Amino acid sequence: MLAEDLLVSIFIALTLLLIGIGIDWRLRSSRKTKANGADGAIDATSPAVSVEKPASPDGELPFALQSLHAALSHPENLSALVEDALQGISHLLPFDIIELNLFDRTTGHFIPHRFCSPRTSDFVANMGDEVYRLGEGYTGWLVEHRQSLLLPDVGERGDVQPKVWRGAFPFKSYLGTALTDRDEIVGTLELAHQEPHTYGHRHQALLETASTAIALSITNLKLHSQHQQFVDEFVGITDIQEAAAWVHEPEKLMGKLSKTLSARVGADVLGLLLYEEDSQSLFGQPPFFGVPASFLTEEFALPSPPENPLSTIWQTQKYWISNTAREEQLIDQMGLRSFVEKAEIHTLLITPLGGDDQRIGAILAGNTDAESKFSEGDAEVLASLSRLCPPLITASKNLTGDQGVDTPDAVDVTTPGASLDSSVPPAADTPTGALEWAEALLRISAELSSSLDVDRVLERTLALTSELIGAANAYILLLSPEGDHLQLRASFGEGDPGSLHTDLEPQDGLASWAMSRSQSVLIDDLTQDARWEVLESDAQEQRSAIAAPIIGGDDAIGAMLFTHHDLAAFAPEQQRLVRAVAGQVGGAIKNAELYHVISDQAERLGSMLRSQQVEASQSRGILNSIADGVIVTDANHEIILFSPSAERILGLGSEDVLGHPVFDFIGVYGAGGTRWADAIRTWSQNPTSIGRVAFLTEQLELEDGRVISIHPAPVLLGDEFLGTVSIFRDISREVEVDRLKSEFVATVSHELRTPMTSIKGFVDLLLMDVSGDLDDEQRRFLEIVRNNTFRLEILVNDLLDISHLESGKATLSFQALDVHQLLDEMSEYVEHRSQEEDKQISFQVEAPQSLPKLRGDLERVRQILANLVENSFNFTPAGGLIRILVRHVGNQIEIDVIDNGMGISLAEQERIFERFFRGEQSLLLGISGTGLGLSIVLNLVEMHGGRIWVTSDGIPGKGSTFTVSLPAVTTDDEAAGGME
């Protein structure tokens, strides 16, 4: 009963544990990961741990990935992120080399970053900085196929070019995957190991999952820097708007502009070079930020275009960066040599000043510190902000012109504005116009960054812009998610917005034209323009329009369209404004999209973490409330869970055992503890040998005399050994109760024997006629008393026997037994009883002559056989036959005891080995017995490590067959000696 009770507990606990256990390991593994991280796994000693004991991919996967996510979530820059990623992977997977190759879109090269084991550290240190080109080696394969590649043994795959460094480090196992973000190649993540078959499909799946996280982090980082750039631009716009206050004083305006621009890119020196059409030359417009005015003397005369390479810069809208400015020959051609040297400039950035349609010069930015290099991002910020400058500079020049010089420029630029009627807002190239223009852009920028609700932002932006340029109607059309048509996303103005095509083919219409060519357009008369599609339903015919592409990231994602019912209602300045706004709209839309991608990802991770925490706390709660103690060990035999009940039962604090090898503390528990430890070792060394359900039951005796029953079981995932779960219970009380029960049975039986001695003795004496002759009836009655005394005696003997066997105190002394000799004794027994009871029963033995000896206790084996033969004799009518068949099967000797008696029904067969069970036939036929015989036989057979079973059709006359299977003596036993 005790055993059954415990088994139920184990099953419940195991089921619960198998649900909860992974989580506890995850929690555990996180602590490990952090600890390793703190040690700095990059040094040569620590990674050795990772190499020898790679984390178990399955148990730790979700949490390890979370740790990776966490490590990647706050990278300051790309190199920090790469290092975090490499570290993260080194905790997840076994490796000799981890290689993270980042794709450089501009060069088409992959820049490798490596993490090595001690085995490969020397080799990696000598590898240099060579890069991979598209299509090269495994890296090329990964990029081409956009999937992972698992090579358990590198030699197997002939169709893929191996890694270029394979000759230097002859690895055998390879696992790699492409890093992609929404189909864009970001890079590759590759691992190599010198042992073949290091990686399996689980590792592959793990790497794929990790690579998704890493690719996402890289994308996030890019987004972050884009956002930073946007903020820079925004601040720049505000500053430039402030500069507009100085248009009346050109010198202060230029000073303010150069200072503002320098602050945005962190330049030590910044100045504007303006192109003067009259003289067709470039000149530095003082003051420059960061250098004394004296540096800008007449010698700062730059060669005229087109000889001057600077003209290429401002004409082609390309920027130029040099990190070694003074060594550049171009500096001489530009005429900047003396300035660069005087100002002690080391790194130089030159960008055009002005946008596509109004290039007025170039911006020159320099750093006096050779380490302060300019980036492409800096160039883009400058180029973008510089588009705001021309109106201000032109306006300032015009004001200066009003005071004296009448430049043809001023007349040209102001003419379109003058030709417009009063409903058209002022152009940007007047002082007040410039102010309003800058102010409007500021409002629009503020609007764009005010919310992530794209539709609301688009509506407001459209309204502001329309008001500013005096458009009658305005529309924003964006490419559908499928990319096959344009959708109307926002509209402004008179009439029904539905009158516009809400879904346009990308190739049709004005908006599509602007989008597909990434080009803005101003049309004075729509009726003369084939790109304008007129619809019958249009409430009012539109005559003029501005269309500008919305650029998000690298691609056009839509267009803005402004229309008016008057001819030539718009001026080029307004086209420029629309283009500037469209550019910002593109950035805002892209930001909002990326924000959603990030927040979705964060939400997913968050909910994953939450559900895991809930699961973990539930499992922990269940474990804590189980009265049985639970110890969980991991694959390295370290104790990772020690439940409160375990602490109570074993009298140990979990803080003393957690993280220690389980063998450290089970050694003190004697033989039971040793077998427990042996079982754990066997399971971990040979997980495939474990059957479907592996259990072990051991008893440990504590120093204070308490007895603990312990049930360890392995935890497997497929063929992989994940650890063990041991459940135990203080059974001191049960053991004590059991002992008292045995003692009680023994005492009672003993006390019964004493009075039985008197009864039996005196009945014997009476039957011996010692006190006078008895008549027949008196004799018959006394014989009945004697027979029942005899039955009582057998009952008491059997009771004592079974309580002795079940107490576990009975021991066997094994000998090599001759089966033939034992069967001869049985034959004699049957013959003797046949004669005594005058009941003719035949006895036949069929046994091979060359039979191995049987390994057993002589008295007990004799008892087993005698009991079976006696039963057969009792239940077989006179004239019957008892047959004994002996076989040698494997390492066992099987003995059939076959009779042709009344048989045993199927229902009774199931219960026949139960204590006190007696078949109906035995009761009907009055065959004496205690119902304990077969129960004792079963106990004895099991003590011998054998089995016993019965087969019977239950048909009278067909009898039944009892088969007992007992171990034969093996050659090992003989070699060990001690067998006769």
Add this chain to the structure above:
Amino acid sequence: MAKILVVEDERDIRELIEFALHYNGHEVLTSIDGVSAWELVRAEQPDLVLLDVRMPRMDGYEVCRRIKRSEKLRHIPVAFLSAKGQESEVQAGLDAGAEEYILKPFSMDQLIQAIARLLNN
């Protein structure tokens, strides 16, 4: 005709054995505890001792051991009559030096045959 000492604290059993032995023509001495039994053995030097195991004052094992330690007495055969039938208990009796260990309840035939066997040796 032999002189047999019956040591048994249970009155009915003592009477049973005494009657049976008389009936078979033996002289019977009885004792109800170990200490008086030991004195009787030394005083009377019986031909055979039938010893109960569990008795007051001194148990049967001890009485047997004393008999077997004595040069003068060790020739006297000793048979235990005991209700304790476990192997270890039987072994303890034989280790004490007894010639027989008869388990209670015994039949009269068993007893008489055992006595005949011990006296003939």
